[in-house]
Amino acid sequence: MAVDAHQHYWNPARGDYGWLTPQMTALYRTFAPADLAPLRAACGVQRTVVVQAAPTVDETRYLLDLARHDDSIAGVVGWVPLDDPHAATLIAELAREPKLRGVRPMLQDLPDDDWIATANTARAVDALIAHDLAFDALVFTRHANALAAFLARHPALRVVIDHGAKPPIADGARHEAVDPAWFQAIARLARFAQVHCKLSGLATEAAPGWSDATLAPWVAHLLASFGARRVMWGSDWPVLNLNGDYARWHACAQRLLAPLTDEERAAVFGGNAARFYRLARMD
Known part of the structure; x- marks a missing residue:
């Protein structure tokens, strides 16, 4: 099963996407499963994991409603206020939806880069573990120390780093080198056995005209x-x-991963996401 482990659906009219403005003309419209279907089909991708794009529970419910009516959505990564005293109760409620597979707190947008290390999220994390839900970490290099502290406290929590921690590829192209701070941060975070990483978002971080090289x-x-x-x-x-x-x-x-074995490529393009997110089989 080929799985797209990270994509979004949204409707700007819902009004809770603070980052999505009319000036973003390429993105400021509704994107729904019917828009992605032909693109998926052309690439042989059967199912997807749709990830939250607004820091609201209402958007999570919106995505779960889409998932109920579309078999291509294998899982939903939603949002909950992890430091709220009632977060565990909310997680238990949302976890009744079989396609809720994880949560994402949008760490990159928070004013405090150390929030994930200092906020009182223990009860929420315990609830995520109890309901077998994952945690998506939307971070930059500058969040690595705080995220490492969080990972050390919660070794039973399954965590995936979104978009390879958003490396400064455009800067790297100018300097003809991989950024050393990002290089070291990735190596450090990878030492935590419970952590996976998404090969996604890299084109967005590159300068226009990017290539395989x-x-x-x-x-x-x-x-x-x-x-x-x-x-x-x-x-x-x-x-x-x-x-x-x-x-x-x-x-x-596909070209960059061609040196891998067939089994390894199948894992990267679907098997790993299915295992990590505990996605149900599609008969």
Whole structure:
């Protein structure tokens, strides 16, 4: 089963996407399963994991409602206020939905880079573990120390780093080198056995006109650090449309991962996401 481990659906009219403004003309419209279906089909992708794009429980319910009516949505990564005293109760309620597979707190947008290390999230994390839910970490290099402290406290929590921690690929292209701070942060986070990483979002971080050669050293470090069994391919569609398209990124990733064995490629392009997110089989 080929799985896109990271994509989004949204409707700007819902009004809770603070980052999504009319000036973002390529993204400021509704993106729904029918829009992605032909792109998935052309690349042989059967199912997806849809990830929250607004820090609201209402958007999580919106995504879960979409998932109820579309078999291609294998799982939903939603949002909950992890530091709320009632977060555990809310997680238990949402976990009744069989397609809720994890949560994401949008760490990159928080004013405090150390929030994940200092906030009182223990009860919420215990609830995630109890309900077998995962945690998506949307971070930059600057969050690595705080995330490492959080990971050390919660070794039973399954965590995946979104978009390879958003490396500064555009800067790297100018300097003809992989950023050393990012390089070290990825190596450090990969030492935690419960952590996976998404091979997604890299095109967005590159300068326009990116190629296989642009992304190759960054992909190589992610694979060397996490291994083929802890990396999962995702499109980050429709954000991907800002600097690429679905078919182009899928084909690029296929070429960059060509040296892997057939079994390893199958894992990256579906098997790892299915195992990590505990996705149900599609008969």
